[in-house]
Amino acid sequence: MSEFPLLSIRGLGVDFTTSRGRAHVLRGVDLDIARGRIVGLVGESGSGKSTLALAILGLLPPNAGSVQGSIRFDDVDLLNSSAESLRSLRGHRIAMIFQDPMTALNPVFTVGTHLRDVLNAKGSGEDAMEHNKRALEMLAKVGIPDPEQRLKAYPHELSGGMRQRVMIAMALLTTPDLLIADEPTTALDVTIEAQIVSLIREMRTHVRGSILFISHSLGLVSELCDDVAVMYAGAVVEQAPSVELFANPRHPYTRALIDCEIGLDDDDGQKLRSIPGEVLDPLAVAPGCTFAARCSLAEPRCHDQAPQFRSVAPKHGVACFRA
Ligand SMILES: Nc1ncnc2c1ncn2[C@@H]1O[C@H](COP(=O)(O)OP(=O)(O)O)[C@@H](O)[C@H]1O
Numbered sequence: 001m002s003e004f005p006l007l008s009i010r011g012l013g014v015d016f017t018t019s020r021g022r023a024h025v026l027r028g029v030d031l032d033i034a035r036g037r038i039v040g041l042v043g044e045s046g047s048g049k050s051t052l053a054l055a056i057l058g059l060l061p062p063n064a065g066s067v068q069g070s071i072r073f074d075d076v077d078l079l080n081s082s083a084e085s086l087r088s089l090r091g092h093r094i095a096m097i098f099q100d101p102m103t104a105l106n107p108v109f110t111v112g113t114h115l116r117d118v119l120n121a122k123g124s125g126e127d128a129m130e131h132n133k134r135a136l137e138m139l140a141k142v143g144i145p146d147p148e149q150r151l152k153a154y155p156h157e158l159s160g161g162m163r164q165r166v167m168i169a170m171a172l173l174t175t176p177d178l179l180i181a182d183e184p185t186t187a188l189d190v191t192i193e194a195q196i197v198s199l200i201r202e203m204r205t206h207v208r209g210s211i212l213f214i215s216h217s218l219g220l221v222s223e224l225c226d227d228v229a230v231m232y233a234g235a236v237v238e239q240a241p242s243v244e245l246f247a248n249p250r251h252p253y254t255r256a257l258i259d260c261e262i263g264l265d266d267d268d269g270q271k272l273r274s275i276p277g278e279v280l281d282p283l284a285v286a287p288g289c290t291f292a293a294r295c296s297l298a299e300p301r302c303h304d305q306a307p308q309f310r311s312v313a314p315k316h317g318v319a320c321f322r323a
């Protein structure tokens with residue numbers, strides 16, 4: 001196993017042109033994904049998690065302006081790759097599971113067509129019979145009952161949970177080195193969520209690569225992930241192995257998030273805890289730490305100097321002067 005990470009992001013900046021002006025949605029993201037690990041990416045809604053995923057895939061919307069920084073995937077410089085080589089990476093080495101599978105599944109094609117298309121794109125040289133057999137096996141593997149029938153079904157004929165399983169089956173057929181799952185359980189009810197989470201956990205045996213698991217729930221991430229990256233207002237403010245992050249959170253925002261979730265678990269009628277203050281407006285230009293305005297530990301320099309992401313322990317990085 002190679003020492004350098006599978007994916008390495010440095011200083012990634014993305015702006016969007018909006019009717020209100022320039023929105024600074026990613027403000028210098030640093031993130032490493034080691035080989036064979038499940039990395040959780042957590043942060044409040046609007047912190048830029050999905051934008052980060054789209055930037056990795058080379059699928060940013062047209063109103064994204066120039067992209068700053070670098071994204072290295074293995075030995076490939078993703079930000080300087082042609083549209084064609086990005087497309088080929090997406091079919092072979094990087095796969096994505098979206099929050100709402102309906103947006104990713106084409107309503108006019110059957111489940112079978114979706115799965116066979118993945119195999120065709122891989123160009124394995126196998127024939128249609130072989131593809132059908134592999135598609136059926138994969139549907140069974142992701143827990144879809146009566147796979148023969150489901151192969152002929154159209155996406156709208158399946159429940160949300162079943163559609164998400166089809167998406168996962170498609171992703172697994174790619175046998176990716178990197179699987180990105182963007183809030184794959186958010187649209188599902190709790191029982192189905194638990195089933196999908198255990199399926200993703202089990203997927204480790206099928207995916208030899210790494211998984212980037214995006215979620216707004218620290219609880220879910222703590223159950224599933226080897227490493228955790230905490231995102232706030234367009235930047236990763238802390239990254240560490242899960243055990244280390246939960247035992248020894250160093251960024252005030254991470255601590256606040258953990259406190260909030262503990263508050264949620266309390267069954268004593270306590271009011272839901274939330275972090276005081278508001279998330280930074282993406283249009284705002286912040287010379288200092290993006291969390292300073294909400295941080296109880298902020299000192300004068302936090303408001304006018306941006307803390308660099310730095311190592312505080314082995315594999316534990318944090319962007320905070322006070323950590
Ligand atoms: N195409 C776009 N144009 C303008 N703003 C966008 C666009 N896509 C996302 N945003 C804004 O970027 C911020 C981050 O969004 P997103 O990456 O979806 O966050 P998350 O996935 O963490 O909820 C939000 O403020 C969102 O409104």
Ligand SMILES: [Mg+2]
Pocket residue numbers: 049050051182183
């Ligand atoms: Mg999102």
